[in-house]
Amino acid sequence: MKILVPIKRVIDYNVKVRVKADGSGVDLANVKMSMNPFDEISVEEAVRLREAGIATETVAVSCGTTASQETLRTAMAIGIDRSILVETDVELQPLAVAKLLKAVVEKEQPTLVILGKQAIDDDSNQVGQILAALLGWPQATFASKVHIEGGNVTVMREVDGGLETVELKLPAIVTTDLRLNEPRYATLPNIMKAKKKPLETLKPEALGVDPAPRLKTLKVVEPPKRAGGVKVADVQELVAKLKNEAKVL
Amino acid sequence: MSFTAPIRDMQFVLNELAGLQEVAQLPGCEEVSSDLVSAILEEGGKFASGVLAPINHSGDQEGAHWNNGVVTTPSGWKEAYKGFTDGGWSSISCRQEFGGQALPVVIATAINEMFKSANMAFCLCPMLTQGAIEALELCGSHELKERFLPRMISGEWTGTMNLTEPQAGSDLSAVRSRAVPQADGSYHVFGQKIFITYGEHDLTENIVHLVLARLPDAPEGVKGISLFVVPKFLVNKDGSLGARNDVQCVSIEHKLGIHASPTCVLAFGDKGGATGYLVGEANRGLEYMFIMMNLARFNVGLEGLSISERAYQKAASYARDRIQGFEAGVRGGPRVPIIAHSDIRRMLMLMRSNTEAMRALVLVVAAGIDKAQRSSDPEQRARNQAFVDLMIPVVKGWCTETGIEVASLGIQVHGGMGFIEETGAAQYLRDARIAAIYEGTTGIQANDLIGRKIAREGGATVKAVVGMMRKLALELETESDADLKRIGAALARAVAAMERCVDYIVANYAKDIKAVSVGAVPFLKLIGIVVGGWQLARGASIAQRKLAQGDSEAAFYKAKIVTARFFADHMMSQAEGLAQIVTEGAAGALALDQEAF
Numbered sequence: 001m002k003i004l005v006p007i008k009r010v011i012d013y014n015v016k017v018r019v020k021a022d023g024s025g026v027d028l029a030n031v032k033m034s035m036n037p038f039d040e041i042s043v044e045e046a047v048r049l050r051e052a053g054i055a056t057e058t059v060a061v062s063c064g065t066t067a068s069q070e071t072l073r074t075a076m077a078i079g080i081d082r083s084i085l086v087e088t089d090v091e092l093q094p095l096a097v098a099k100l101l102k103a104v105v106e107k108e109q110p111t112l113v114i115l116g117k118q119a120i121d122d123d124s125n126q127v128g129q130i131l132a133a134l135l136g137w138p139q140a141t142f143a144s145k146v147h148i149e150g151g152n153v154t155v156m157r158e159v160d161g162g163l164e165t166v167e168l169k170l171p172a173i174v175t176t177d178l179r180l181n182e183p184r185y186a187t188l189p190n191i192m193k194a195k196k197k198p199l200e201t202l203k204p205e206a207l208g209v210d211p212a213p214r215l216k217t218l219k220v221v222e223p224p225k226r227a228g229g230v231k232v233a234d235v236q237e238l239v240a241k242l243k244n245e246a247k248v249l
Numbered sequence: 250m251s252f253t254a255p256i257r258d259m260q261f262v263l264n265e266l267a268g269l270q271e272v273a274q275l276p277g278c279e280e281v282s283s284d285l286v287s288a289i290l291e292e293g294g295k296f297a298s299g300v301l302a303p304i305n306h307s308g309d310q311e312g313a314h315w316n317n318g319v320v321t322t323p324s325g326w327k328e329a330y331k332g333f334t335d336g337g338w339s340s341i342s343c344r345q346e347f348g349g350q351a352l353p354v355v356i357a358t359a360i361n362e363m364f365k366s367a368n369m370a371f372c373l374c375p376m377l378t379q380g381a382i383e384a385l386e387l388c389g390s391h392e393l394k395e396r397f398l399p400r401m402i403s404g405e406w407t408g409t410m411n412l413t414e415p416q417a418g419s420d421l422s423a424v425r426s427r428a429v430p431q432a433d434g435s436y437h438v439f440g441q442k443i444f445i446t447y448g449e450h451d452l453t454e455n456i457v458h459l460v461l462a463r464l465p466d467a468p469e470g471v472k473g474i475s476l477f478v479v480p481k482f483l484v485n486k487d488g489s490l491g492a493r494n495d496v497q498c499v500s501i502e503h504k505l506g507i508h509a510s511p512t513c514v515l516a517f518g519d520k521g522g523a524t525g526y527l528v529g530e531a532n533r534g535l536e537y538m539f540i541m542m543n544l545a546r547f548n549v550g551l552e553g554l555s556i557s558e559r560a561y562q563k564a565a566s567y568a569r570d571r572i573q574g575f576e577a578g579v580r581g582g583p584r585v586p587i588i589a590h591s592d593i594r595r596m597l598m599l600m601r602s603n604t605e606a607m608r609a610l611v612l613v614v615a616a617g618i619d620k621a622q623r624s625s626d627p628e629q630r631a632r633n634q635a636f637v638d639l640m641i642p643v644v645k646g647w648c649t650e651t652g653i654e655v656a657s658l659g660i661q662v663h664g665g666m667g668f669i670e671e672t673g674a675a676q677y678l679r680d681a682r683i684a685a686i687y688e689g690t691t692g693i694q695a696n697d698l699i700g701r702k703i704a705r706e707g708g709a710t711v712k713a714v715v716g717m718m719r720k721l722a723l724e725l726e727t728e729s730d731a732d733l734k735r736i737g738a739a740l741a742r743a744v745a746a747m748e749r750c751v752d753y754i755v756a757n758y759a760k761d762i763k764a765v766s767v768g769a770v771p772f773l774k775l776i777g778i779v780v781g782g783w784q785l786a787r788g789a790s791i792a793q794r795k796l797a798q799g800d801s802e803a804a805f806y807k808a809k810i811v812t813a814r815f816f817a818d819h820m821m822s823q824a825e826g827l828a829q830i831v832t833e834g835a836a837g838a839l840a841l842d843q844e845a846f
Contacts, residue, residue, distance in 0.1 A: 014253065030802050034291075073288055185299065186292040188337035188350055195285055 038116025047079035254294030308509030334404030365555035381408025388529035437522025448513030449498035506679030553652025560659030606781030646694035647777025695769035739817035768831035
C-alpha cells in the first residue's frame, strides 16, 4: 500500500507575523519557514503505518517554490521514502493545490492520501476536501485516530460535539488533527540518509494544470487590537453593557 | 523559559568565517554541505528547544538525589537522555569504526552550543562520555575498544573521568589512588576520587569510569600515573553485564550551580579492590589525559558561549516586554518597554556582541581542529594545530569568564526580578560559574597561554595571528564606510596593545616568571577581546559586501556591522588598559609579605 503525504512550507509557528506596510500581504522576507505543524502529524502517521508494515511506500509531495525542497527533506528525515516537488513561483490557492495533487495522485496511484486539516498560514481548511471531491474519493477530516484493515480505513474524527467514528473504503483522503499523534524528532542518521533519498521535481504544465489564482487579495490587515477590559459594579451594569454596548442580548 | 537556537548567526559564522566549504573538502568530510548542515542545525535546534530547554529550570530546582549509594537524576532526565541517544546525537563526531557519525568538529560544536544553551547540566553527561571515548580511541587496546566503545558511542553506557582527589586538584602529580596487578592481567584499583561528574546515575545500565592511579613500582610525581578503565558492572566476553564492581558513590556535592548534574565522591576498592584494565602503557596516564584535555577544555569554553546566548535571549525578551518609565527626552509620551532606555540597550549590546564574538571565535577554532586532524597536507595540519593550541586556553579562559559576566548582566537587565530564582536568570549565572573553574581554572589557562603557548616558542604563532589581524585592520581603515573605518582603527590599536604584551612576555618570561604571571589572566582577557573583535570585524566586512550586493537580508547584515562597531567601541577599547596591567602591574601584586594577608 502506498501513502501520499502532501505537505506545505509555511511561516514558522513561533514567528510573530507582520503585515506588509502596503497591506498587500504578510511579510515573508527572511522569516523562518518550516513544515506546517498539521502536516508534521500526517508525515508521522504515514511513517508509523510504514513501520507497522501496513504501508509499503510513503511519498511526500509539496507544491511551491524550490525552497520547499528543504521541507521535503525534513519529511524524509522523519522517515518518508521519497518526495515530489511540484515547482512553481505562482501564488497557490487551495483549488490549484488540489488540482495539482489530483494529478500527482493519478500519476502515483496511492491507496491513502493523508494531509494536515489546514495550513497555519492561511487557515483555509479546504485542500483535503476539494481533492476528495475532484477524485470522487471518500474523505474523513480532522482525524484523531486512524486504523487500516481489510481495504477499509476507520477514522475517529474530532467534531464539535465530541468524537465521531467513520469507516471509509480505500482509496480515501484523511486529514489530520492535532491529537492524532505526537511527531518525533528526526534522528541524526536519518537526516544524513534523507540527503540521499530521491526527490523528483515536476512542473504544473507537465501535470496539465493551470495553477493561476482565481481569487484576488484586496487587502491584508492586522486583527484589531483587543480593547482593555472594564470592571462592572453589579449585574445590572453588566446586563446593560451587554445589551447596549456589545449588543449581544 | 523558551530557547531558540541561533541558527542564522551560526550559519553566517560557519559559511563566512569558519570556512565550511574548506572543511567540506577535507578527507572524510565529503558529505558535508551547506544544506545538510542547515538540516542538522534545524533538527538539533528543535531537540534543544523542545526537549532539553523545558527541563533546565525544573532540573535546577529539583537537583540530583543521593540515597545510600544510589543516585537518581531529576524528573524528565531519563526521557530526555533516551531522546538524545535515540536521535543519534551522542555519536555526532565519533569515528565510524565503532558506530559514530564522524561529522566534523565544527558541526558538532554548533550542535553542542545549542544543547548546552538549552541545558548545561544535562550536557555534562555526554561531554564527559565524549572525553572517555576519546581517551579510549586514542590509547586503548583494540580489545578494550571493542568491549566498551560501541556502547559508549551509542549512548547505551556513559563515561566518566576520575582525576581529582582531595589532595590532588589542579596538581594531579599528587594522585594517590593505587592499582595492583592481578594474575589474569587485570588490576585492583583502590582510592577515593572526588568531583566526578555523573559518576553515578540512573540514566544507563552501566558506567565506564576512566581512573588515574599509581602502580606499586611507579615513580613519584607526574611520570608515575597510569590510566585504567573501571566499569561499574564488569563486562563479560560475550558483552553481557557481569558482577557489580567494587566502586561506590559515597555522596554527591551540594553546589552553587549545575544542580541537576550529580558531582560524586567515588570510593574504589573498599571491598577488596575494583577490577580495572590498563589503558595504553603504564605510567603514561597523565600524558594521555593531556592529549584529550585540549578538546575537553574547548568544550568547557563552549559552555561560556552557550550560557551567554541563553542569558541574552532571556534578557532581550524581558526588556521588550517590561514596561517601566518614560523615554528619556520625550515629554508626555507613554510608558515604554525598558529596551528603550539607554543603559538597558548598552547591557543588551554588551551581551549580544560578546556572545557573537565568542561564537565566531569558537567555530573558527573548531574548523581549525578539523583541519589539524584531517588535512592531507602536513603543512596545513601543523599550522592549524599551532593555531588551535594557542587558542584553546583563550576559548576556555575568555569564554567562561565572559559567560559569567554576560549571565550577570542578564540578571541586571531584569532588575529585582533577576534576583528571584523563579525568573530563571539567576540559574544561568550559578551554572556559568563552574566553567571558569573545572578543566583547569582561568589562572591555569592563562599560565598555559603565556608559558607553553607563547614564551616557549618565542611567540611565533601568536605573532602570525597578530600579522593577520593587522592586515585586516589596515584594509578596514581604508574603507569608505564610517563604521568599518572605526572598527579598523579600534582593531589596529588593540592589536598594537596585544603585540606590546607579547613582546613583554617573550622578553621577561625566563627572567621573571612571577612578575609576568601576574599579568597572565589580564593578558588572556586582552587576547580574547582582540581575537573576538577580529572575528566580528571580519564578519562586518563581509556583511558590508553583502549589503553592497543588495542582499535581501539587509537587516541581518546591518546588525552584524552595528554589533561589531559596538564591540570595537566598548570592548576592544579596553585592550590598552589591560596591556598596561600586563606590562606594569606586577609590582603591587607581589610586594606584600604573605603574613600581611
